[in-house]
Amino acid sequence: MSRAGTDRVFDEWVDRGSVAAAMVPIIDGLHRRHNVVTTIHGRRLVGRSVNEILKLHRFARHVDGVELSPHEVLPVLHALTRLDLGPSVVDVADCNAGFRRQDALGLDDHLRLVLADAVGSGPYAAAPRDVVVYGFGRIGRLVARILLARSGGAYGLRLRAVVLRSTGPEDLVKRASLLRRDSVHGPFDGTITVDQDEQTITANGTVIRFIGAASPSEIDYTAYGIDDAIVVDSTGASSDRSTLSAHLAAPGVSRVLLTAPASGDVPNIVHGVNDAAIGDEPILAAASCTTNAVTPVLAALDERYGIEHGHVETVHSFTNDQNLTDNHHPGPRRGRSAALNMVPTKTGAARAVAKAYPPLAGKLTGSAI
Known part of the structure; x- marks a missing residue:
């Protein structure tokens, strides 16, 4: 390739990077102010670097057959800011493809039509739901990371507390260290501070109360301002309805999710296969890996x-x-x-x-x- 050709390729890369950089504050603003999570074919744009955003645009070729142009996506993001969107997950690649397939409507009107269910629903379409992680081993910490990554988003779940068996005065600091760094999954994406007096860890602005208890019967969650909560049991100690039901007896708890396979008549849910069975079932299991x-x-x-x-x-x-x-x-x-x-x-x-x-x-x- 000639010098002119290599310069042209580099200039195109710089241009695409500039457009991706302009997306970052829009993506972040939609997420923080409107609880809107933007994606490209299911892959989140929230919290991505410029190069990661460009990589996701290139990934689109595996779905659409062609690489997605940042120049087409940026106007879609700008248009989303002009809609009064409530909590939602918006796939900008699908929105762009749908707009390009028609020529009857302008971009704003097209998005208002296809996103009608989310337009005008306000900052919270549904009240946030309290979540308690019961057990803070490796699975519990990964669940916490997932919840924290999605806090303030369209998922409506708020991590309020972690229950564990205290092992000493420095236990909270050690737990924070384990949350902050994982040898396989890498460092926590954000900031973590510890308040020993209040027995809390604040992660990315989310205050998490740490409660010491040997069994669910010892806890009154309402005393911590927690109500109608989902308890995520990641201890591995309970697997049947009789033992998991102990969580439901604790004030402030309404549902239980087990992070391991359940025995007996507790439904093992696999998303996309039998998730229609969730219904109002108070005790569910996420099955195994x-x-x-x-x-x-x-x-x-x-x-x-x-x-x-x-x-x-x-x-x-x-x-x-x-x-x-x-x-x-x-x-x-x-x-x-x-x-x-x-x-x-x-x-x-x-x-x-x-x-x-x-x-x-x-x-x-x-x-x-």
Whole structure:
């Protein structure tokens, strides 16, 4: 390529970057002031850098066949600011594509039509819902990160409290440190401060009360201004309706979500497969990682072709209950050094898949490595 050609490519990149940079305050303002989360084919634009925004525009070619132009998206974002939008998730790629397919309406009128359900709904279409994370191990901290990343957005969920068993006077500082840094998922995106006197951690402006308790029966959430809350149980200690119901007996709690597979008659929900079963059910489970990964694929295959028999094999990372070096363990294979062994063990994923998608009941076996 000639010098003129390389200069032209670079100038085009600078131009696209300038347009993406102009998007950042608009995206942020829509999110903070109107609780609107903007996306490109389901991928959030909120909190992205200029280069990340450009990368998402390029990603669009996998969906639309062509790279999305920032010059087309910027006017869409400007138009969104002129609408009185309430909490919503707006896919700017879809909005742009729909506008380009028609020529009867101007951009503002087109967006007002396709986003009619969100226009004029005010700053909160629904009252924010209090959330309590019960247990602050690795899963609990990741749940907290997700909730904090979406606070002030269109999701209506507010992390109000974390319940754990206190281990000493410096426990809150240690918990904040674990939230701030994760060896696999990286640093927390934002700021975290600790108030020992109030027993709170403030993360990105969200004040989180830390409550010490050995069981749900010890807690009155209304004493902390928490009501009609969803408790996310991430302890791994409870898995059936009788034990999880203890949360519902605590004042201020109305629903319970288990972050692991449930036993008995508690519904294991896999989004896109059986989420219609949520309804008003007060106790739900989010199923397991394997169940969420494989059930949508198996359901699609079964509906299209039919499945007579299948075997589910999971290649899994090592977990907290495995030994660092060879040692005694209730499960002999898990007694081997976690970092040096990938050993087959049993899994309940096959049964859990059938629970979320009953047509496969009795047709699957499973194990894990």
